[in-house]
Amino acid sequence: MNLKLDTVPESDWKVFRELREFALDRFYRGVLEELDLLRGDDSQSHHKRYSAIFRMLQKRDDELAHAFDNPRRSQMILQLGAMYSRGLLAPDEIARFTSGTRETVEFLAKANGPSR
Numbered sequence: 338m339n340l341k342l343d344t345v346p347e348s349d350w351k352v353f354r355e356l357r358e359f360a361l362d363r364f365y366r367g368v369l370e371e372l373d374l375l376r377g378d379d380s381q382s383h384h385k386r387y388s389a390i391f392r393m394l395q396k397r398d399d400e401l402a403h404a405f406d407n408p409r410r411s412q413m414i415l416q417l418g419a420m421y422s423r424g425l426l427a428p429d430e431i432a433r434f435t436s437g438t439r440e441t442v443e444f445l446a447k448a449n450g451p452s453r
Contacts, residue, residue: 345410349438353413356433360425361405368397414438418445 345353375389404419417434420426421442431439 345413345438346435349434350410350413352433353417354408356426356430357405357408357416357420359430360420363425364397364401364404364423368394371397414441414445418442422446 371393372390375386375393378386378389381389400419400423404416404423404425408416417426417438418441421431422445431442434442
């Protein structure tokens with residue numbers, strides 16, 4: 338496979354900008370659901386729940402930065418790979434990209450494995 342991280346077709350860039358918003362919303366939804374689970378765990382003390390929430394938010398903030406900060410064409414493939422590996426894009430959404438972009442993103446996702 339010929340990985341081209343810096344060459345992005347205009348059509349893929351347009352799709353990325355559109356789908357990025359949906360993926361970002363899914364990311365936030367997942368974080369809030371995880372937060373609710375941690376917050377509601379009455380088997381833990383308030384201190385332990387707070388500590389778990391704090392650690393989770395730090396980790397998710399790093400993931401957020403990696404997948405969504407500074408969207409640029411030069412970073413699109415890496416960010417798309419991060420979104421894809423986190424399950425933030427539906428199969429029909431990833432199918433909207435050109436075959437070269439899809440292959441590269443799927444390769445990166447397999448190489449990095451699931452993030453959670």
